Each structure stands twice: as C-alpha cells, then as structure tokens.
Amino acid sequence: MSFVINNDRRMMINAQSKGQLHRGGTIMEYKFSEKVQTLKPSAIRELFKLMVGDGIVALSGGNPAKEAFPEKEIAEITQKILTENPIAALQYSISEGYTPLREQIAEYVKTNFNIGTEEDAVLITSGAQQANDMAVKIFCDEGDAIACDETIFIGSLSAIKANNVKLVGVKGDDSGMLPEQLEEAIATNPIKAVYLIPNFSNPTGLTMPLERRKAIYEVCKKHDIIIIEDNPYGELRFRGEHVPAFKSFDDAGIVCYSGSFSKVVAPGLRVGFMIANKKIIDRGTLLKQFTDVHTNILAQMIVYEYYKNYNIKKHIAEVSAFYAKKSEYMCKLIREKLPKEIKCIEPDGGMFVWCTDTSGKIDIDELVQKLVSEKKVAIISGDVFITNNSKSHSFRLNFTVPSMEQIEYGITSIGEVLNGLYAK
C-alpha cells in the first residue's frame, strides 16, 4: 500500500511491492556509506501519516494549486510534439539540456530580470532541487560547511546534509540573514557556500530587500564564497516591487542561480535550471552526465513550446492573483480569529504564511496533534525547518492548495485550539 503525501516536494511513506516471495537466505548486514547512514527519514514523516487522508483539511502542503496548471495547453503541445517530432522527444539527448530551451531561458531571465552575462551559461536540471544539490557537490567536499538561514526549507536542508556537508544556521531579522552574523559564521566554520531563498522564502515567506542582498553579496565576494540563490517562487509576487536577484549584480561570478518551472508550469515535469559562470556549468554538465545522463527531453520540449506559443506572463499573473486572494483571506482570518500572541508574516508572494507564538507558551507539537485529532486540520510545526535543534515556536501554513472554505475552516479551528491551549 502506498501512502501519498501531497505536500511539500518529497514526502511519502513506505510503499510495498506485490507479488514477491521470500527466498529464505540470511540477509547480509549492510554497511551503508557514512553520508547515507546519516540520512534520516524526515522527522515529519510520521506526523504526515496522521495528516493526509480523506476529510483532512491540509494547510500543510507545498504543492501548487491544481487550478494553476495549464493542463489543456500542455495536452495540446504534447500531442503536437509526439506526432510531429516524436524521435527527438524520445531519443537520448544532450546532458546540458535541450538547446532551444536553454537559449529561451537565457533570453527570458536577461530580458525580465537582468540575469546572465556572456561569462554565464544555462544547465537544465531535473527540478531546482537538483540544481541546488549540484551546486553543493561542485563546491563542497565532505566535511565542508554551508551557511543558511536558521529557518529554512527542509528539503534543501536534507539535500545539503545528504552530501555530508555541515549546515551552519545564521541569524537574521525581518530582512533575512544578517551580514555581520554571516561574517562571524565564516570566521568559525569552513564555509564554502551560502544557501538562500531570497524571495518569499520557504517557510517564512520573507523577501530580502536589495540593500541586504548587496551587503550579503559583499561579504561572500570578500571571502570567495559561493551564493546558491534558490528562486522557485520569485515570479509568484502579488504585492510590492520586484527585488533584483543576486545573480543580476553578480560581477564576480559567485552566484549559482537555481530556477524552476515547478511553480509556474508544473512540478511533475521535473524541469529546472542552473545559471552560473560557464566554468561552473561545465562541472555541472559532467555531474549531470554521470548522474542521470539528461533531464526527460519530452518535458523540456513541453516547457519550451509553452513559453514560445502561449502567454506565460498572463498565466503567471493569473496564478499570482489567485494566490493573492487566498493569502489575503488567510491573513485576514488569522488577525480576526487567532489570539493576539500569534504574529504572522503576511507574504508578498509565494505559497506560505509563517505564524509565531510570541508568548513562547504554546507547545507547537501539541497544537499540531490536537488540530489533527480534534479538527482534522493539518499544519506543519516550524521546528522541522530549524537548522539547529532549537524550538521555533512557529508553524507554517500553506494557502495555495486549500480552497477558500478550507482556509476559513482551518484558521477558525487553529483559533479554537489555540484559545484552549492559552486558557490552560
């Protein structure tokens, strides 16, 4: 039986294969590699078991809304490719990715975000997660360290650890990582790279202002430290002004930019990309070759044709407007229904609202458990996103997946359970 967890980008519970019989020998005692030994099934896996199923209102997800997929257009495009040009879509292809897509990405990010110089190149990856993972592998040997926000996406956190690379959480404020704290971390750790989600970060929803980006950049440049700029949500802005990417002012070639089509086209296609200096992309291309040869070529052609033949700007604007409505509604309800001790960060885009119990009195695990058992509402404890083992006193809410009705029921339920907990 398989237990599908439709939240975040990687959760699932052991699925069993049928039709297999035991042969009756003594199974070897496996000695796994050091880095694989340290991999732990995510701490929230067990929680997830309680959290997904019929009748559960999931504010715990990390998926795009199903309404956000251009499914008709993808069906049309795919039919066209597979009837007009099937061999190109089915045969082996080149490791750095489908050339028209790479050129299209280079032009798109240059025109729209001033990203890329003639020193840079594009590598197509199987999602931005692979781009991040490759950047880690390109620059870090086992035992090296990577700096990141104290509170950061669990998938990235686990990917870094899976390389036997140490994570160093750096303190921040509402504008993100603090440059002087980064300086301190660099002085005391073998830091090779800084990992950042500068736009609508997962889980906090925070966006780093330009001045802070420049300050962080200067610190990294001074110490020859790579910046892994993970930007899966950047185009899903529904309030405020665009903030230039690190990569847009990267005159020292220290930024590895990870982009994704998962949030603006469809995540199941697993198409993302890395933009970095050509020397870095050369190493990445070799790694890609030896890891999985190349990314599914049909999916690359689908993304290319979608951008070429349809109005991506309009699609993104529609998705963002759809998410804005949900985010605003969720934040309004939080202000109305949750105790005043709960402060939330209202995001300018992305997919998440981050709530913190400023009193520090609430046991978040208890909140999570009670919500599931008493209200059938799923949320994620902030503790799973913390790089050190401290307590976050926070929880993450997703607004892209639930309907408006589910958002209302969910937030109302959180309010009721919290009121009960504060009254204790």
Added chain:
Amino acid sequence: MSFVINNDRRMMINAQSKGQLHRGGTIMEYKFSEKVQTLKPSAIRELFKLMVGDGIVALSGGNPAKEAFPEKEIAEITQKILTENPIAALQYSISEGYTPLREQIAEYVKTNFNIGTEEDAVLITSGAQQANDMAVKIFCDEGDAIACDETIFIGSLSAIKANNVKLVGVKGDDSGMLPEQLEEAIATNPIKAVYLIPNFSNPTGLTMPLERRKAIYEVCKKHDIIIIEDNPYGELRFRGEHVPAFKSFDDAGIVCYSGSFSKVVAPGLRVGFMIANKKIIDRGTLLKQFTDVHTNILAQMIVYEYYKNYNIKKHIAEVSAFYAKKSEYMCKLIREKLPKEIKCIEPDGGMFVWCTDTSGKIDIDELVQKLVSEKKVAIISGDVFITNNSKSHSFRLNFTVPSMEQIEYGITSIGEVLNGLYAK
C-alpha cells in the same frame, strides 16, 4: 552553437547561450570540490567532434534505432493521460515512484525472470544510470573501491569516479570476470561493490554464463560485497538461451539490480529502476528525495500504460529481430572484409560488436582518425573503455543505429583502411 553527439548515453560539446553580456567584474578563482575537480570531459569528446555531422556513417553510437520506438502508442497513451488524468501527471509525486508502475515492474520481473523476494522493493530512477550511481553512493564513501571488468562502459566508469571512488579493473576471459582474480582484487583493495553488465556487456557484447555468475556471487557473498547488476540490454536477446540474473538467486540480499526502459521503450523518457533489499531501497528513496525529488511522473505513467495496454513481448521480439538482422550482417561482413588478424565477438543480443586486433600491430587511434578523414566512418577506440591506462587493441562497433547500407559501407571501409595499415 550546440553540437549534438547522438552516440552513447551522454556526449555533447559545449553549447552557448545567446543574449548575454559581460558585466565587467573580476571573476572569482573557483575552488571546486575534490571529486568534481577530478571529473574529466570524456577523452573521446574531442574525437566525437570529428565524428558526427552530415555525411558521417556512425558505427560509434549507443542509441537505440529510431525504428525501435513505439512512437504512435506513446502519443496515444500520452494524449489519454493528459486529457483524463492531467493533474496526477503534472503535480508533485512520491520519491520512490508511481505505485502502479512499481507494482507492475515487481510482477513483470518476478514472472519473467524470477527476480525479487518479499524482502525486496522497487525504486523508480531517472534511467538505470541513476540507479547505478545511487548504489555507489549508498555503499561507498570517498576512497572506497569498486571492482569491475577491465573493459567496461565509459558512462559507468565515469559515474563511479565522480563519487571519488576508486575503480579496480579485474581480469576476465570470454565468460567475463574471473572469480580468483576478483578474490585477489578484494584482498588488496577496499572493495565495497562489484559492478557488472552480465548480459551483452557494453562494450564487449559478452554474456556471463550461469556458472560464472554463481562463482562470482559466492565470492561476493563470502566477503559481504554488493553486486551492482546493470542490465540495460538483457531483454534484447536474439540468439541462445536466457541466463538467470544474479538477482534471481540472491538469497543474501547483496544484489542491487538496475533496470531500464531506455532500450525497450524510449531513452528520452529517462525511466529506470532499482530492485534491491528494502533496507537498501529505503536509503535510495531518501537519496532520491534529496537529489531530484522524484522522476518525471508523466513519463512513469506512459511506461505503465504502455506495458498495461500494449504487447510489450511482441514489441521486444520485433526490436530484437530487427537488431539480429543487423548484427548478423555486420559480423558476416567483418569475417568477409576485415583482415584475419581482426577477431570479433559475435553478440547474442544487445547493441555492440567488439573487434580486437590479435596481432597488436595496429595503432587504433590511427585507424579511428583515418576512418573519419578518409572514409567519413566513425568508430570508437576500445581504449576509452579500459579501467587502467593500458591499450585495448580493440574497437567497438554499434549496429542498432546505422542502416544495412551504412553497415556495409562502414565495414568495407574499415577493411580497406586496415589493409592499408597492415601493409605499411
């Protein structure tokens, strides 16, 4: 400009992105990780530049024939999926792969090849290359060693090296790796795993008989050494009897079996799988999660529907018959047109014919160069498949991609150039 090399599973020459301008800073001196520093662009890349282009007859490839793809069926299936069930095909999915496909694979390999016990599980990977790479990562730390044939597929060889794992080439005979030689290698190296392509190996085309498999298995079992059984070509048999897989008698759970749909459905889909003990698959699933989240789900559904609704056995029989004709024709021409000093291994299946100059007098590099410049015929020097830096005195010919006419022209040309070289 992009230079597509349609041979083997990963070759390409640097492709440039358009529309990017230099920003004018001083680019950082990159310090790459140790394992990435040692990655070398394949030695044959430069040769490939000469080898592909208009008018070149390529016997150098490693792709399936374009005639071997069930392109109409794939177009039909894909249309059905994307109209009837688009969200499942486009949304995030689970890391171990599409459950119906995993169950289907488990049943297929059990029924047809007696592979799998109740202790085993299936993990879907992005091609068999990823399954092999994961097996290496699961069992090897940097500095560990893997044993393989002295002459082995360059992609696997590079993948192992990219993990900073040492390759130990083990001598073999016409039945493949010699058990006593493996014993010796184990005694003198920190070998954690043995990598084998037991059926129609790339590049030699050799198949290991059952008795030899059992002898190798016993050596590995005795020393707690994992067998990475890579079987991309196994179903493409066109002569002789099926030989049971290592995995079919694996009572100690030491075999990681890598399978692929690249040669029987389509390689561009990048769908492969690993079958191994559940404890190994658990580690692999975590690695998969942190590397690229999951394999393209549309592609997994396509493979599932193809096996479910079409006659895969008939398709494989047709492809094998098509390849048999080409292989036999190539071998017949080799006997007729090449000097008697050239001995070839006539394969029972797969995609390659391996030719060796028994006199040892021919400079294979010179042969390759002359064939390109004088005859516009591309072949691959056997030297690129050698684990130590010795000379192979061999070359690899592919018969799946070229037409019968191209095979005739190619072998005739090799004969002419060889005759010239022997006459010198």
